[in-house]
Amino acid sequence: MGTMQKKNLHEPAVAGVPQLLDDLNKLIDDQETADVVFLLGREEERIYAHRLILMARCKSFQVTTSNSKVGGNMQICRIPGSTVLPPSPGTSTLIRLPHIRPDDFRQFITYVYTAKIILQDSKVFQIMIIANDLGLNDLKIACEDHVIATMSVDNACCFLTNALEIQEKVGGKCTDSFVDRCIAFIGENASECTKTSGFLKLSKEAIVKIISSDFLCLEEENVFRAVLEWSKHQAGVTQPLLHWNEEERQRVCNFLSPIIHHVRILLIDSQVFAEEIEPTGAVPMELVLERYRFAALQSNKMPGMPMIPSNSSESDKRLQPRLSLNLFPGSTILRNDKMHLQGTLNNWYGKPKQTWRLIYRGSTHFFTAASFHRLCDGIAPLFVIVLGARGEISGGFTDVAFTKTNRKGGYIHGERCFLFALHSQQASFQVAKFDVVKKPYSICYYKDCGPIFGAGADLLIANNCNVNTDSYSNLPHSYDGPIQTTLFEDYNFKVQEYEVFTLG
Numbered sequence: 001m002g003t004m005q006k007k008n009l010h011e012p013a014v015a016g017v018p019q020l021l022d023d024l025n026k027l028i029d030d031q032e033t034a035d036v037v038f039l040l041g042r043e044e045e046r047i048y049a050h051r052l053i054l055m056a057r058c059k060s061f062q063v064t065t066s067n068s069k070v071g072g073n074m075q076i077c078r079i080p081g082s083t084v085l086p087p088s089p090g091t092s093t094l095i096r097l098p099h100i101r102p103d104d105f106r107q108f109i110t111y112v113y114t115a116k117i118i119l120q121d122s123k124v125f126q127i128m129i130i131a132n133d134l135g136l137n138d139l140k141i142a143c144e145d146h147v148i149a150t151m152s153v154d155n156a157c158c159f160l161t162n163a164l165e166i167q168e169k170v171g172g173k174c175t176d177s178f179v180d181r182c183i184a185f186i187g188e189n190a191s192e193c194t195k196t197s198g199f200l201k202l203s204k205e206a207i208v209k210i211i212s213s214d215f216l217c218l219e220e221e222n223v224f225r226a227v228l229e230w231s232k233h234q235a236g237v238t239q240p241l242l243h244w245n246e247e248e249r250q251r252v253c254n255f256l257s258p259i260i261h262h263v264r265i266l267l268i269d270s271q272v273f274a275e276e277i278e279p280t281g282a283v284p285m286e287l288v289l290e291r292y293r294f295a296a297l298q299s300n301k302m303p304g305m306p307m308i309p310s311n312s313s314e315s316d317k318r319l320q321p322r323l324s325l326n327l328f329p330g331s332t333i334l335r336n337d338k339m340h341l342q343g344t345l346n347n348w349y350g351k352p353k354q355t356w357r358l359i360y361r362g363s364t365h366f367f368t369a370a371s372f373h374r375l376c377d378g379i380a381p382l383f384v385i386v387l388g389a390r391g392e393i394s395g396g397f398t399d400v401a402f403t404k405t406n407r408k409g410g411y412i413h414g415e416r417c418f419l420f421a422l423h424s425q426q427a428s429f430q431v432a433k434f435d436v437v438k439k440p441y442s443i444c445y446y447k448d449c450g451p452i453f454g455a456g457a458d459l460l461i462a463n464n465c466n467v468n469t470d471s472y473s474n475l476p477h478s479y480d481g482p483i484q485t486t487l488f489e490d491y492n493f494k495v496q497e498y499e500v501f502t503l504g
Helices: 002-009 017-027 051-057 102-114 124-134 137-150 156-167 172-188 204-211 220-235 246-262 270-280 285-299 310-315 340-348 369-376
Strands: 036-040 045-049 083-085 093-097 356-361 382-388 393-398 418-423 432-435 495-503
Touching (some): 036 102, 045 102, 102 124, 124 156, 246 270, 340 393, 340 418, 369 495
Antiparallel strands (some): 083 093, 382 393, 382 495
């Protein structure tokens, strides 16, 4: 087989591809042979192209005869925001694209002719819009994949800046979902993202979108601190608050004052407010007085009363606590509208606000038992979080490690193990915790399976659990729970995803 593959690589049809691409590359922006001229940007910089190649590659140039006439003239393409100037005999067709930068379009044309492009974070959305408007779908998909695959703490703010920059431009609506995706990513990783240079360079619009989000995983005083650092950077002030002169204070306030209303100041500790926020001078006096009245009301409340009146919190977003901190960073199961479930898990073991570290993800490590044991054996404590085929979220916790044992059946004694259900359609329970009652059988080590909890088994995740239904849940045996209960909607189930976390 290897010899045949080598032979195929030297067949003329394959060997000629590099030469074909080289020949096509020579046609790019070739003035002598071109019959289409693009006029880019306000300066109308010219880029030359060939209609036949554009017709073969771009849907916007595949205009049918029935709809190709506009005002008596033949229309060769349909591109949003463009103006097509009909050619005189023997001349090229001129296409004005005033909203597209020449450098971006030159990258696009190179891809049209050669299918080669190097995507850059700072330009990927511009290329996406051009691909969308000219109907080159494979390039649009490549841009989308680039954003999804490469988004990180370091570039998320850069992506957001560029997506917002072109959102309102012609064709820019194709980036709407990516604006939401960027804000969600920044929110989930707020403590890291707010410390990047990209955050400090965000526009006012971007900052408002981020700090208005209910999914911003920061304590409210840290939301203010992040906004203050952004304002100082925008104002060119490097000194701490105590060392500002009046002119520096005014410059910072020019940036801070318009967005301070989006910080939920009423939720911030009184000492932090008095020492860090009020001295900036950015908070209007009426809001300062309201903050102190609210603090007085809370200090005089009767024991057992809620911290925030329920009728007020419904109408005043400033009284609505944001989502809790991202306690399980990297989780694709407990995110967005499921992120509040992180706090539920965290409250069942350990200390408040402790964070957990991802050490295994089924989809990343091919759902094999071997990869689970290679990455997770010998480590404790562990949370195993499982997403079922019908969207159920359940799993188990162990305070002892999975490891080889000489004990019959491979069972391992644990003291604080439990199983849990976090999201289910079953009427019997939605969120539930099932403690171990037969501690000698808390977990089981078996090299050909993933994690096993209890004899029975109360929960077993099989090898290749994403493509079979060998996983099962059979409560109660070693764990507490209603009679004949399964953590998933079926006794045997297929797994969409599962993740394993240990303490960070």
